[in-house]
Amino acid sequence: MKDWEKNIRIVEPYVPGEQPNFPEMIKLNTNENPYPPSxxxxxxxxxxxxxxxxxxxxxxxxxxxxxxxxxxxxxxxxxxxxxxxxxxxxxxxxxxxxxxxxxxxxxxxxxxxxxxxxxxxxxxxxxxxxxxxxxxxxxxxxxxxxxxxxxxxxxxxxxxxxxxxxxxxxxxxxxxxxxxxxxxxxxxxxxxxxxxxxxxxxxxxxxxxxxxxxxxxxxxxxxxxxxxxxxxxxxxxxxxxxxxxxxxxxxxxxxxDEDYFRENINKIIFTRENTKNSLEKLGFDVLDSKTNFLFISHSQYKAEDIFAELRENKIFVRHFNLPRISNYLRVTVGTDAEMECFIRSIEEFLLKRA
Amino acid sequence: MKDWEKNIRIVEPYVPGEQPNFPEMIKLNTNENPYPPSxxxxxxxxxxxxxxxxxxxxxxxxxxxxxxxxxxxxxxxxxxxxxxxxxxxxxxxxxxxxxxxxxxxxxxxxxxxxxxxxxxxxxxxxxxxxxxxxxxxxxxxxxxxxxxxxxxxxxxxxxxxxxxxxxxxxxxxxxxxxxxxxxxxxxxxxxxxxxxxxxxxxxxxxxxxxxxxxxxxxxxxxxxxxxxxxxxxxxxxxxxxxxxxxxxxxxxxxxxDEDYFRENINKIIFTRENTKNSLEKLGFDVLDSKTNFLFISHSQYKAEDIFAELRENKIFVRHFNLPRISNYLRVTVGTDAEMECFIRSIEEFLLKRA
Structure with missing residues (x-):
């Protein structure tokens, strides 16, 4: 280490979440709102x-x-x-x-x-x-x-x-x-x-x-x-x-723009609850979300395997390789169409593994 | 002091420079560029x-x-x-x-x-x-x-x-x-x-x-x-x-936009040198500026008096009430028209005082 490096503040560098950018990808990994601003x-x-x-x-x-x-x-x-x-x-x-x-x-x-x-x-x-x-x-x-x-x-x-x-x-x-x-x-x-x-x-x-x-x-x-x-x-x-x-x-x-705000939120909540429902039918444990994302795990399949399969299909969700939650996925609530693709991709994964 | 206040970081609050907002004012106090972006x-x-x-x-x-x-x-x-x-x-x-x-x-x-x-x-x-x-x-x-x-x-x-x-x-x-x-x-x-x-x-x-x-x-x-x-x-x-x-x-x-950038800078330098010239003729000491502002003082008149007079005319410059520089004014280089108003206002001040 050189002398001028001695007083540099050493921090564990935070690594920002992946920001993939593919045409036709479905981005459910950073909890962004699927609808544009007002x-x-x-x-x-x-x-x-x-x-x-x-x-x-x-x-x-x-x-x-x-x-x-x-x-x-x-x-x-x-x-x-x-x-x-x-x-x-x-x-x-x-x-x-x-x-x-x-x-x-x-x-x-x-x-x-x-x-x-x-x-x-x-x-x-x-x-x-x-x-x-x-x-x-x-x-x-x-x-x-x-x-x-x-x-x-x-x-x-x-x-x-x-x-x-x-x-x-x-x-x-x-x-x-x-x-x-x-x-x-x-x-x-x-x-x-x-x-x-x-x-x-x-x-x-x-x-x-x-x-x-x-x-x-x-x-x-x-x-x-x-x-x-x-x-x-x-x-x-x-x-x-x-x-x-x-x-x-x-x-x-x-x-x-209060009307737009309420409408936007209601759409997301509606999509969230539908998605939760579908996931539960597919055997997922889905926590009771009050957010614009779902935190999910499956008793039979590893989160990282599901993550990899979704990624293959250009559907990006978040997997935290951390103690206690490594078998969970965090899935942003997108549009209805995006969540249908997401569910379909999960269904295909389950079929292949069944 | 309440208990919850004890661990608040105490800082000497920095006071941002004045941001006056009058119609038809001439704003030469925060070193902004007088021309719009490219x-x-x-x-x-x-x-x-x-x-x-x-x-x-x-x-x-x-x-x-x-x-x-x-x-x-x-x-x-x-x-x-x-x-x-x-x-x-x-x-x-x-x-x-x-x-x-x-x-x-x-x-x-x-x-x-x-x-x-x-x-x-x-x-x-x-x-x-x-x-x-x-x-x-x-x-x-x-x-x-x-x-x-x-x-x-x-x-x-x-x-x-x-x-x-x-x-x-x-x-x-x-x-x-x-x-x-x-x-x-x-x-x-x-x-x-x-x-x-x-x-x-x-x-x-x-x-x-x-x-x-x-x-x-x-x-x-x-x-x-x-x-x-x-x-x-x-x-x-x-x-x-x-x-x-x-x-x-x-x-x-x-x-x-390199052309616009160069043109913009050249205009400001040209105006700066003209303004410096005019101020020197009026008895000001003007430092050799390599910036978009001038740092000036007058041997006969107090900076704060000139500041107040300019302000009366809705021309805002910067006066630092600090040791060693309290008799100086910092004047942003504006457009030619703005600097003409500024010089005219200074001339009137000097005439009144003469």
Whole structure:
């Protein structure tokens, strides 16, 4: 190692999920929405003047913050926006998780929590979820430096109710509790309603799933003014202008089109339940999903074999080669047509093996 | 202070520069380019399909990285892109500046260097530039944890030559040396040509000034493969998908239009030199700018009085209420028409005071 390399921060490099790009592939591996954004977004794109691209965007992202505050019944001072919920969560880790005590999150959850903790040198413990992938709330009663969990959880797809979240908050009033609600719009109940009662609660959401805008990188957090101010102080100390002009102007329009949003979600939920049904008939164990994906396993066939067969047919799903979940597949809910292809491919696999 | 507030990271909140928004104002306060981006960017915006917004962008930003590598005669593995050069520099600080020895940068320079150092708990020292705002290279011969300087420097507008940079590199081969070239295209000489000889050199540039795209948030770094890989490892550990789809597709087109780029820069340099000339005739001391702004002071009148008068006329420039430069104004080079208004307003001020 050369001298100049000695002070480079060594991180376990996170490997972004595969982004295959074949004609006619079916992409069910990164939980993107199969439908395009609202037509209002299309219109905003057309009307966006490139003359404003020469100007710095509003550092407060006021247009978008105000729209979100209004939509979720919050004050402007209670909303933070960032470059996808990954950016929002990363800023939250850097801002709030500075205790020497370990932070807590489930052993099976979004893989980035341990990545941020490692990056920022935050100690952590990961209490195991039970054999049904349920979080034991008692595991979160001990002393800690902060708590984060996803609701619904990923990649398991299952959700907890508000009572569960309140119980965790009741037992942890001296640390920040972050609820990552990336998938909340597909059937879960948001903890947003608890913000007025728990000033240590931060709720994080994203435009990437339910609003069909993964490619725009827009995430947000809601919490009491003190939390949001602390996050903005850190954000302004990293990069004052994170949200580019298109993300502000197009993001606002996505929020404004409530009818499209509801219709989009209902279609996905309908397709999800149909797909679940079909998979169960084929002998799969399918967890009760409140997300836009299904977490599935088969008692007779190995997940990696099914994964490989689907891949042969240019159907891409996600397989995590990790302890406890290596025999599961995470399958994004696509269009009805895509899910029919997916089911047909599974049926062929089963026929060949029967 | 409540218990849950105890582990919040306390930072001196950086206050983003004023973003006034009046009809018919003249905005010369944030060094934006007065001309819109290339017509090719307009065309790319029109052709951008909103269908791709539902998909995550390519985490490697390959399209943009490849175009930049090709343009600057680098390999793909030698180019890193981020959300404006602030994001790029912040990642560089987090990645490279982890020594216990202080990093070094001039006392008068871009205000964010100390902000990032404070945020990431990096010790630093700020050797004073001389009375002509020149950096004393001998100040950078001592032991340190890394070096960063802007060339041309901000807000002073003056540049150093390659010999100067090489001297600093020769004396600092065991730490990372970052050259922040936000303004390089307006007359400075890039250190890009030194990258093959100094593997500890990182060169950072931006689309915000010379490419008229402050509103798109695109910055980049060039350096040897080992440096760029280390930055990408950290970046992927913060947020795998930082560059949204519009920034990738529109960014590429800005690079492709070399004629427009050159024409734009030449216009600004021409206007800059004319404005400098006029200001000198009015008794101003004007530093020799290699940027798209002028750093000026008047022996008889206080900078803050001139600032206030200009503001009255809806002409916004930048005044830093900081030691050593409080009697200076930083004036962005706008269009010829804008600079004529600016000069006229100064003339009126001088007449009133005479």
């Amino acid at each position: 037509p209002r977004v299309q219109k905003a794109k057309e009307e966006l003047s490139i003359d404003i691209l020469r100007l710095y965007p509003d550092p407060t992202s006021n247009l978008l913050v105000e729209e979100l505050a209004n939509y979720y019944g919050r004050k402007k001072e209670q909303v933070f926006v960032g470059v996808g919920s990954d950016d929002v969560l990363s800023v939250a880790f850097l801002t709030f998780l500075n205790s020497k005590k370990p932070i807590l999150f489930p052993d099976i959850t979004y893989s980035f929590y341990s990545v941020w903790a490692d990056l920022y040198r935050i100690p952590y413990e990961r209490p195991a979820v039970d054999e049904n992938f349920q979080i034991n709330k008692e595991d979160y009663y001990k002393e800690n430096g902060g708590i984060i969990f996803a609701n619904p959880n990923a990649p398991t797809s299952i959700s907890v109710d508000l009572e569960f979240i309140e119980d965790i908050l009741e037992h942890n009033q001296d640390v920040i509790v972050i609820v990552d609600e990336a998938y909340i719009d597909f059937g879960g109940i948001s903890a947003n309603s608890l913000i007025d009662r728990y000033e240590n609660l931060l709720v994080v959401q994203t435009f990437s799933k339910s609003r069909s805008m993964a490619g725009m990188r827009i995430g947000f957090a809601m919490g009491n003014e003190r939390l949001i101010k602390a996050m903005n102080d850190v954000k302004y100390s990293i990069n004052s202008y994170t949200m580019n002009q298109p993300s502000l102007y197009l993001g606002v329009e996505a929020i404004k | 017509p090719r960017v307009q065309k790319a915006k029109e052709e951008l399909s909103i269908d791709i917004l539902r998909l995550y962008p390519d985490p490697t930003s390959n399209l943009l990285v490849e175009e930049l590598a090709n343009y600057y005669g680098r390999k793909k593995e030698q180019v890193f892109v981020g959300v404006g050069s602030d994001d790029v520099l912040s990642v560089a600080f987090l990645t490279f500046l982890n020594s216990k020895k202080p990093i070094l940068f001039p006392d008068i320079t871009y205000s964010f260097y100390s902000v990032w150092a404070d945020l990431y708990r990096i010790p630093y020292e700020r050797p004073a530039v001389d009375e002509n705002f020149q950096i004393n290279k001998e100040d950078y011969y001592k032991e340190n944890g890394g070096i960063i300087f802007a060339n041309p420097n901000a807000p002073t507008s003056i540049s150093v030559d390659l010999e100067f940079i090489e001297d600093i590199l020769e004396h600092n081969q065991d730490v990372i040396v970052i050259v922040d070239e936000a303004y390089i295209d307006f007359g400075g000489i890039s250190a890009n040509s030194l990258i093959d000889r100094y593997e500890n050199l990182l060169v950072v540039q931006t689309f915000s000034k010379s490419r008229s795209m402050a509103g798109m948030r695109i910055g980049f770094a060039m350096g040897n493969e080992r440096l760029i890989k280390a930055m990408n490892d950290v970046k992927y550990s913060i947020n795998s998908y930082t560059m949204n789809q519009p920034s990738l597709y529109l960014g590429v087109e800005a690079i492709k």
